[in-house]
Amino acid sequence: MNSIWLSITVGLAATLGSLPVAVAVAWFLERTRSGLRDLVQTVVMLPLVLPPVVTGYLLLKLFSPIGPVGRALSSLGTPVAFHWMGAVVAAGVVGLPLFVLMTAQAMKAIDPRYEIVSGSLGASRWRTFWRVTLPLTWPGILSGAVIAFARGLGEFGATIILAGRIPGETQTIPLEIYAELDAPGGERRILGLIVASVAIGTACVLASRALDRWYRRRLEIER
Amino acid sequence: MKFEIEARVRRATGFALDATIACEAVALGLVGPSGSGKSTLLDVVAGVEPGGRILLDREDVSALPMHRRRIGYVVQDALLFPHLSVRANLLYSPHASGLGDVPASLDIHTLLDRMPRHLSGGERRRVALARAILSRPRLLLLDEPFAGLDEARRREAMWLLARLRAQTRLPMIVVSHVAEEIVGLTDYAVRLEDGRVAASGPSTSVLRAGETGMDNYLVGTVVGEQRVRVDGVDLAAVLPPGASGDVRLACYGRDVILAREKPAAISARNCVETTVRSVERTGTLAMVELGAPKMRAVITSQAADALALEAGAPVVAIIKATAIAYLGGTR
Amino acid sequence: MRSAVALACALLAACDRSTPAPPVAPSTPVSVFAAASLRELVTEIGDAWRKKTGQEVRIQFEASSTLARQIKEGAPADVFITAAPEWLDPVQVIERYDWLSNRLVCVVRKDVRDFDITRVDSLALANEQVPVGAYAKAALAHQGIKLPGRTIYGSNVRDVLSKVSQGGAAAGIVYATDAAVDPEVRVAFTLPEESHPKIRYAVGLLTENGRRFAGVLREAASRDAARRRGFVVIP
Numbered sequence: 001m002n003s004i005w006l007s008i009t010v011g012l013a014a015t016l017g018s019l020p021v022a023v024a025v026a027w028f029l030e031r032t033r034s035g036l037r038d039l040v041q042t043v044v045m046l047p048l049v050l051p052p053v054v055t056g057y058l059l060l061k062l063f064s065p066i067g068p069v070g071r072a073l074s075s076l077g078t079p080v081a082f083h084w085m086g087a088v089v090a091a092g093v094v095g096l097p098l099f100v101l102m103t104a105q106a107m108k109a110i111d112p113r114y115e116i117v118s119g120s121l122g123a124s125r126w127r128t129f130w131r132v133t134l135p136l137t138w139p140g141i142l143s144g145a146v147i148a149f150a151r152g153l154g155e156f157g158a159t160i161i162l163a164g165r166i167p168g169e170t171q172t173i174p175l176e177i178y179a180e181l182d183a184p185g186g187e188r189r190i191l192g193l194i195v196a197s198v199a200i201g202t203a204c205v206l207a208s209r210a211l212d213r214w215y216r217r218r219l220e221i222e223r
Numbered sequence: 224m225k226f227e228i229e230a231r232v233r234r235a236t237g238f239a240l241d242a243t244i245a246c247e248a249v250a251l252g253l254v255g256p257s258g259s260g261k262s263t264l265l266d267v268v269a270g271v272e273p274g275g276r277i278l279l280d281r282e283d284v285s286a287l288p289m290h291r292r293r294i295g296y297v298v299q300d301a302l303l304f305p306h307l308s309v310r311a312n313l314l315y316s317p318h319a320s321g322l323g324d325v326p327a328s329l330d331i332h333t334l335l336d337r338m339p340r341h342l343s344g345g346e347r348r349r350v351a352l353a354r355a356i357l358s359r360p361r362l363l364l365l366d367e368p369f370a371g372l373d374e375a376r377r378r379e380a381m382w383l384l385a386r387l388r389a390q391t392r393l394p395m396i397v398v399s400h401v402a403e404e405i406v407g408l409t410d411y412a413v414r415l416e417d418g419r420v421a422a423s424g425p426s427t428s429v430l431r432a433g434e435t436g437m438d439n440y441l442v443g444t445v446v447g448e449q450r451v452r453v454d455g456v457d458l459a460a461v462l463p464p465g466a467s468g469d470v471r472l473a474c475y476g477r478d479v480i481l482a483r484e485k486p487a488a489i490s491a492r493n494c495v496e497t498t499v500r501s502v503e504r505t506g507t508l509a510m511v512e513l514g515a516p517k518m519r520a521v522i523t524s525q526a527a528d529a530l531a532l533e534a535g536a537p538v539v540a541i542i543k544a545t546a547i548a549y550l551g552g553t554r
Numbered sequence: 555m556r557s558a559v560a561l562a563c564a565l566l567a568a569c570d571r572s573t574p575a576p577p578v579a580p581s582t583p584v585s586v587f588a589a590a591s592l593r594e595l596v597t598e599i600g601d602a603w604r605k606k607t608g609q610e611v612r613i614q615f616e617a618s619s620t621l622a623r624q625i626k627e628g629a630p631a632d633v634f635i636t637a638a639p640e641w642l643d644p645v646q647v648i649e650r651y652d653w654l655s656n657r658l659v660c661v662v663r664k665d666v667r668d669f670d671i672t673r674v675d676s677l678a679l680a681n682e683q684v685p686v687g688a689y690a691k692a693a694l695a696h697q698g699i700k701l702p703g704r705t706i707y708g709s710n711v712r713d714v715l716s717k718v719s720q721g722g723a724a725a726g727i728v729y730a731t732d733a734a735v736d737p738e739v740r741v742a743f744t745l746p747e748e749s750h751p752k753i754r755y756a757v758g759l760l761t762e763n764g765r766r767f768a769g770v771l772r773e774a775a776s777r778d779a780a781r782r783r784g785f786v787v788i789p
Contacts, residue, residue: 111302113298113300113302114302114304116269116271116289116296117296117298117302118304118315119270119271119288119289119290120269120270120271120289120290120292120294120295120296120355120358121290121295121315121316121317121318121354121355121358122290122291122293122316122317122318122358123290123315123316123317124290125290127317128290131315132304135306136305136306218305218306
C-alpha cells in the first residue's frame with residue numbers, strides 16, 4: 001500500500017514541477033514567431049515517441065551519480081539518479097509531451113487578438129500573460145496536468161532505469177507490480193495495486209473531460 | 224496630430240502594402256475596398272505588425288513595443304475579455320485611473336457589473352471604445368466602427384464619435400470601406416487601393432469623390448491655389464495638394480443656393496452672378512438650370528415662386544467650396 | 555566480374571577444407587533459458603556448440619525466478635539452467651542434474667578505499683525470489699548485517715552489478731564470477747559459505763531437442779571453461 005501513496009506523491013511532484021515548463025513551452029510554441037519553435041517542439045515530443053527505457057537511459061546518462069551533473073546535484077543535496085527525485089524526473093519527463101500538447105491546444109483556442117488588444121491598452125507581454133492568457137487557458141492547463149499526472153504515475157521503463165526499485169522511495173505501483181509478478185504468491189498481493197491503478201487512471205480521464213467541458217463554457221461568447 | 228507614416232509590409236500571400244502618409248489632422252480617415260490594406264496599415268501603426276516608420280507629432284513610435292505606444296486600438300469585434308466584467312474590462316489598462324464620466328457619456332454606466340457574454344453587439348462596441356479611451360492613449364484607431372450596424376445605430380454611433388472628437392480632441396484614425404460614413408467625422412482622408420495610396424487630401428475632396436449620384440459634373444482648369452476655372456467662371460474648390468491642369472469636379476444640385484442679390488459677409492466662397500436658363504417644376508421641387516457655370520440648382524417650388532425665377536432672369540448662385548467634390552484629373 | 559566470382563568460390567572452397575566438415579546440422583535450434591550470472595560462460599559453450607554441430611543455440615539470460623515464470627506461462631525452452639535447484643521444481647523436467655557452484659561476494663566501486671558494510675548508506679540486492687537475492691538475504695542475516703536505510707532492488711544479478719558500477723548504490727551482493735566481469739567494481743569481501751544455502755546451478759532438460767546440448771554441459775571442455783571463469787565445479 002506504501003507504493004500507492006508513493007506513486008501519488010511522485011505523480012503530484014512531477015506534475016507540479018513540469019507545470020511551469022509545459023506552460024512556458026506551450027506559450028513559446030503558440031505565441032511567438034521564433035524560428036526555434038520546430039526544434040523545441042521536436043525535443044519536447046521525444047519522450048512520447050522514444051521507448052521509455054531509452055528515455056530512462058538518456059536521463060541516467062545525464063544524471064548519473066558518477067558523472068559531473070549527478071555529483072554536483074548530490075553535493076547540493078538533491079541527487080536524482082536512484083533517488084526519489086529520479087522517480088519524479090522520470091514521471092515528469094514522460095508526461096511532459098502530453099502536457100505541452102494539451103496546454104498548447106488550449107492556448108490555440110484563445111483568439112490571439114485578445115493579447116493584441118491587451119497590448120494596445122498598455123499591458124506588457126508579462127502582464128498580458130497573467131491577466132488574459134492564463135485566466136483563459138488554465139482549465140485547459142489543468143486538464144493537461146491531469147493527463148500528465150496519470151501518464152507519469154504509470155511510467156515503468158524510465159523510472160526503473162533512472163531511479164531503480166527502492167521500496168519506500170522509488171517503488172511506484174508499476175515497479176511493485178513488476179517485481180511481484182515473479183514472486184511466489186505475488187499475483188495475489190498485487191491485485192489491490194491493479195485495482196488502484198485502474199481506478200486512478202479512470203478518475204483522471206473523467207476529470208480531464210469534465211475540465212474540458214467547463215473550459216469550453218468559460219470561453220463562450222455570442223458572436 | 225501630425226502624422227508621418229511610412230508603412231511597408233510584405234505578406235507570403237503576395238499582398239504588399241506600401242503607403243506613405245503625411246498630414247496634420249484631428250481625425251484621419253482611411254478608406255478603400257476590402258483587401259486594400261487598411262487594417263494592415265492600422266496594425267503597423269499600432270505596432271502589431273512590424274514594418275514601418277511612424278512619427279506622431281514628430282515622435283518616432285516605431286521603435287516602441289506595442290504596449291508602450293499609447294495607441295488605443297478598437298477592433299471590429301470589440302473583443303472584450305470574456306472572463307472579466309464590464310467594469311474590469313474598462314479598468315484593465317495599467318494607465319486607467321478611475322472611470323470618470325466616460326461610461327455615462329457612452330451610455331454604458333448601467334452595464335458595469337455585467338459579463339461580456341450578456342451584452343448586445345452595440346453595447347460591446349461601446350464598452351470596447353470606452354475601454355480604449357480610458358487607457359488614455361495619444362491616438363485612437365477605429366477599425367470599421369460602423370460595420371454591421373443598421374441605419375439608426377449607425378447614426379447614433381456617428382454622433383457619439385463626433386461628440387467624442389469634439390469633447391476630447393483625441394486624435395483618431397478611422398477606417399471604413401464606406402467613405403460617406405466618415406466624411407463628416409474626419410479632416411483628412413487617404414484612399415487605399417491594392418496596398419497603395421490612390422488619393423489623399425482633405426476629406427471632402429477625397430471622400431466625396433467616391434460618392435455617386437451627383438447632379439452636376441464639371442470640367443475645369445486649375446488657375447490658382449484652390450481655384451478652378453469652369454465655363455469661364457472662377458470657382459473656389461477644396462483641391463488636394465498638387466492638383467493642376469484640367470480637373471473633373473462634381474456637386475449636388477441641392478448644395479446650390481440661389482439669391483436675387485450677392486450677399487455680403489457670407490462664408491460661401493462662390494457667389495456667381497449668372498442667369499437662369501430654364502426652370503422645371505416637379506411637385507415640391509424645382510430644377511433650375513443655370514448659365515455659367517453650366518449647372519443645376521435644386522430648390523423647392525415655393526422658393527422658385529418666391530424669387531420669381533424664370534428663363535432669362537438674373538440670379539446669384541451660391542456654392543460652398545466644400546460642396547464641390549474633386550474627382551480627379553482628366554487623363 | 556566473373557573472374558571475381560570465380561576467385562571467391564576458390565577461396566571459399568579452400569576455407570572449407572581447413573575446418574572439418576560438420577555433420578548434418580539438426581534444423582531446429584535449441585532454446586536455452588539460463589540464469590543471468592551464466593551469461594559469458596553459457597554463451598561461450600553455445601558458440602563452441604554451434605561451431606561443432608552447426609545447431610543454432612538461442613539463449614535467454616534472466617533471473618531464474620523470472621525464467622521459471624515464463625516457462626510456466628508457455629515460453630518455449632529446451633534446457634533450463636537455474637542458479638538454485640528449487641527453481642526447477644515449478645517446471646516439468648525430463649531429467650535434471652546439479653552442475654556448478656559459486657561464491658557470494660560484496661562488491662563496491664573500484665575506487666572505494668575503506669569500506670565498512672555496517673556503515674554503508676545504500677545497498678543493491680536482487681529481488682528476494684531471485685536466487686542470488688535469497689542467498690544474499692540469508693548471508694546478511696547470518697552475519698548479523700542489518701540492511702541499510704536505502705535498499706535498491708535489481709531484477710537479476712547483473713542489474714545489481716550495474717547499480718553498483720553506475721553509482722546507484724554504494725555496495726551490492728553478487729556472485730564472485732559477476733565481480734570478475736565488470737572492471738568498474740572490486741570485491742570488498744566474500745560471504746562465508748556457511749552463511750547461506752549451498753549455491754547450486756542446476757540443469758533441467760525440458761524437451762528431447764535439448765538433450766544433446768544438456769549433455770555437452772557436463773563434458774570436460776565445458777567444465778574447464780567454467781573453472782576458468784571462476785565457477786566452482788562440482789565433481
